[in-house]
Amino acid sequence: xxxxxxxxxxxxxxxxxxxxxxxxxxxxxxxxxxxxxxxxxxxxxxxxxxxxxxxxxxxxxxxxxxxxxxxxxxxxxxxxxxxxxxxxxxxxxxxxxxxxxxxxxxxxxxxxxxxxxxxxxxxxxxxxxxxxxxxxxxxxxxxxxxxxxxxxxxxxxxxxxxxxxxxxxxxxxxxxxxxxxxxxxxxxxxxxxxxxxxxxxxxxxxxxxxxxxxxxxxxxxxxxxxxxxxxxxxxxxxxxxxxxxxxxxxxxxxxxxxxxxxxxxxxxxxxxxxxxxxxxxxxxxxxxxxxxxxxxxxxxxxxxxxxxxxxxxxxxxxxxx
Amino acid sequence: xxxxxxxxxxxxxxxxxxxxxxxxxxxxxxxxxxxxxxxxxxxxxxxxxxxxxxxxxxxxxxxxxxxxxxxxxxxxxxxxxxxxxxxxxxxxxxxxxxxxxxxxxxxxxxxxxxxxxxxxxxxxxxxxxxxxxxxxxxxxxxxxxxxxxxxxxxxxxxxxxxxxxxxxxxxxxxxxxxxxxxxxxxxxxxxxxxxxxxxxxxxxxxxxxxxxxxxxxxxxxxxxxxxxxxxxxxxxxxxxxxxxxxxxxxxxxxxxxxxxxxxxxxxxxxx
Numbered sequence: 237x238x239x240x241x242x243x244x245x246x247x248x249x250x251x252x253x254x255x256x257x258x259x260x261x262x263x264x265x266x267x268x269x270x271x272x273x274x275x276x277x278x279x280x281x282x283x284x285x286x287x288x289x290x291x292x293x294x295x296x297x298x299x300x301x302x303x304x305x306x307x308x309x310x311x312x313x314x315x316x317x318x319x320x321x322x323x324x325x326x327x328x329x330x331x332x333x334x335x336x337x338x339x340x341x342x343x344x345x346x347x348x349x350x351x352x353x354x355x356x357x358x359x360x361x362x363x364x365x366x367x368x369x370x371x372x373x374x375x376x377x378x379x380x381x382x383x384x385x386x387x388x389x390x391x392x393x394x395x396x397x398x399x400x401x402x403x404x405x406x407x408x409x410x411x412x413x414x415x416x417x418x419x420x421x422x423x424x425x426x427x428x429x430x431x432x433x434x435x436x437x438x439x440x441x442x443x444x445x446x447x448x449x450x451x452x453x454x455x456x457x458x459x460x461x462x463x464x465x466x467x468x469x470x471x472x473x474x475x476x477x478x479x480x481x482x483x484x485x486x487x488x489x490x491x492x493x494x495x496x497x498x499x500x501x502x503x504x505x506x507x508x509x510x511x512x513x514x515x516x517x518x519x520x521x522x523x524x525x526x527x528x529x530x531x532x533x534x535x536x537x538x539x540x541x542x543x544x545x546x547x548x549x550x551x552x553x554x555x556x557x
Numbered sequence: 558x559x560x561x562x563x564x565x566x567x568x569x570x571x572x573x574x575x576x577x578x579x580x581x582x583x584x585x586x587x588x589x590x591x592x593x594x595x596x597x598x599x600x601x602x603x604x605x606x607x608x609x610x611x612x613x614x615x616x617x618x619x620x621x622x623x624x625x626x627x628x629x630x631x632x633x634x635x636x637x638x639x640x641x642x643x644x645x646x647x648x649x650x651x652x653x654x655x656x657x658x659x660x661x662x663x664x665x666x667x668x669x670x671x672x673x674x675x676x677x678x679x680x681x682x683x684x685x686x687x688x689x690x691x692x693x694x695x696x697x698x699x700x701x702x703x704x705x706x707x708x709x710x711x712x713x714x715x716x717x718x719x720x721x722x723x724x725x726x727x728x729x730x731x732x733x734x735x736x737x738x739x740x741x742x743x744x745x746x747x748x749x750x751x752x753x754x755x756x757x758x759x760x761x762x763x764x765x766x767x768x769x770x771x772x773x774x775x776x777x778x779x780x781x782x783x784x785x786x787x788x789x790x791x792x793x794x795x796x797x798x799x800x801x802x803x804x805x806x807x808x809x810x811x812x813x814x815x816x817x818x819x820x821x822x823x824x825x826x827x828x
Binding site: 325 | 562563566567569570571573574577578581582644645646648649650651652653654655660815818819821823824
């Protein structure tokens with residue numbers, strides 16, 4: 237199987253001139269994605285996911301290192317790459333509000349040289365698949381965020397690329413819209429030979445559900461790269477617990493308790509859910525003592541199966557949120 | 558695929574939103590025809606109050622109509638890439654395989670179509686309301702001058718748009734700097750030669766200066782026309798300007814794109 241993406245020692249630094257502090261967005265990244273894979277990049281905001289995609293999509297040059305997309309160098313052979321790729325970003329507001337959904341999609345298809353009638357037929361078929369037929373003639377400025385994002389996804393796939401970059405494609409969407417998009421992505425890559433998807437997300441469940449393999453990336457570095465099941469197995473020997481507690485102002489101090497490999501917490505305003513990866517189960521007693529000594533009331537304590545979030549916590553030492 | 562077919566389709570695709578805009582946003586009838594008529598009326602009444610020759614009424618109507626093209630080139634051509642970047646369209650243009658010049662040509666074609674309708678409407682209304690006397694001796698020459706002026710003018714817009722692709726708001730000042738002085742330097746409402754040869758020559762960098770001067774010669778007669786150069790010479794210079802601007806735009810665009818990719822300034826920070 238040929239490689240769809242091949243990055244070697246890829247580094248991208250922003251700024252650094254006029255006395256500004258340079259920011260290393262990607263730091264010696266080595267990554268290979270094979271043709272036909274649905275590959276995920278999982279990482280928090282600012283991890284370098286979008287920078288990586290922009291380089292692959294020929295919109296940004298690497299500072300050092302080499303990157304090949306579909307066998308072509310992104311810096312010297314961008315023109316050979318562009319007809320075969322496309323990209324969709326979450327929260328995208330591209331297109332023109334005075335055009336209808338169908339017209340916008342047609343316009344973008346023309347930038348890839350699709351014959352006009354073929355483009356119109358494909359667009360109609362895809363809008364039907366996405367449950368958007370009734371919005372085909374609606375002006376883009378009148379449709380909802382979810383409908384707009386579905387239109388963006390159609391835009392990305394309508395040119396039938398060999399490799400598509402999906403940068404947080406379900407960002408901010410409701411469950412139904414996300415489900416439709418995820419189903420289409422999975423079907424598209426599995427039912428056609430040689431089609432590749434590079435998906436970035438910070439939704440763990442989405443990455444787990446969709447990806448054949450994924451790379452966990454943080455602060456510009458790839459920390460792990462494997463199939464989701466294998467990554468989860470790598471933390472199976474550790475103990476993972478979830479505690480639901482009343483708000484604890486000293487929550488960050490939990491990380492200092494010996495035996496805590498990492499934790500993440502999220503709050504809904506009234507309660508706090510804390511997820512731990514521990515070296516051994518007995519450490520949970522120290523955590524309970526810590527919380528109770530600080531007047532936090534423990535509502536529930538659950539031992540959980542490892543998830544991608546636990547993998548992330550173990551690798552990074554903190555949660556994704 | 559033959560790259561000519563790809564670029565032709567891309568150009569027509571990009572021209573489309575501007576062409577349908579004529580039908581879908583009829584507010585232009587008020588803002589782009591009726592309001593400019595008020596400005597033209599003010600100039601015409603100044604001239605009449607001062608006892609200027611009647612042919613000046615025609616100069617004002619012609620200049621008023623051609624103003625639409627100048628504003629379109631400044632705000633909807635040169636600065637368009639700034640808006641495209643803000644909405645996320647620019648990165649999709651740059652991601653696609655077509656020539657960047659095809660996108661600009663589409664913008665220009667759509668802009669010319671839209672603005673020609675507006676300018677022609679302004680001209681006809683001005684012609685009727687202010688009773689302009691035309692003496693068109695060479696209609697084909699007039700058509701040639703108009704078309705070549707458009708190509709040169711929109712070519713200049715393409716050149717400016719490469720600046721906007723990279724500098725965004727910074728390039729805004731250039732637009733503001735260019736908008737008002739050109740009414741004087743290009744002689745929108747009077748023969749540019751009255752500013753003196755060297756000022757007229759400097760103003761000729763903007764194609765509309767020579768275009769207007771040549772059109773005045775071809776639409777009106779009498780000593781008041783006061784040509785800067787014979788219209789045939791101006792036509793040849795305009796052809797040269799069209800080539801220079803289009804070629805410069807192609808190279809400037811390629812250079813700015815490379816610079817933007819190196820500095821990470823082609824897309825929005827959050828995207």
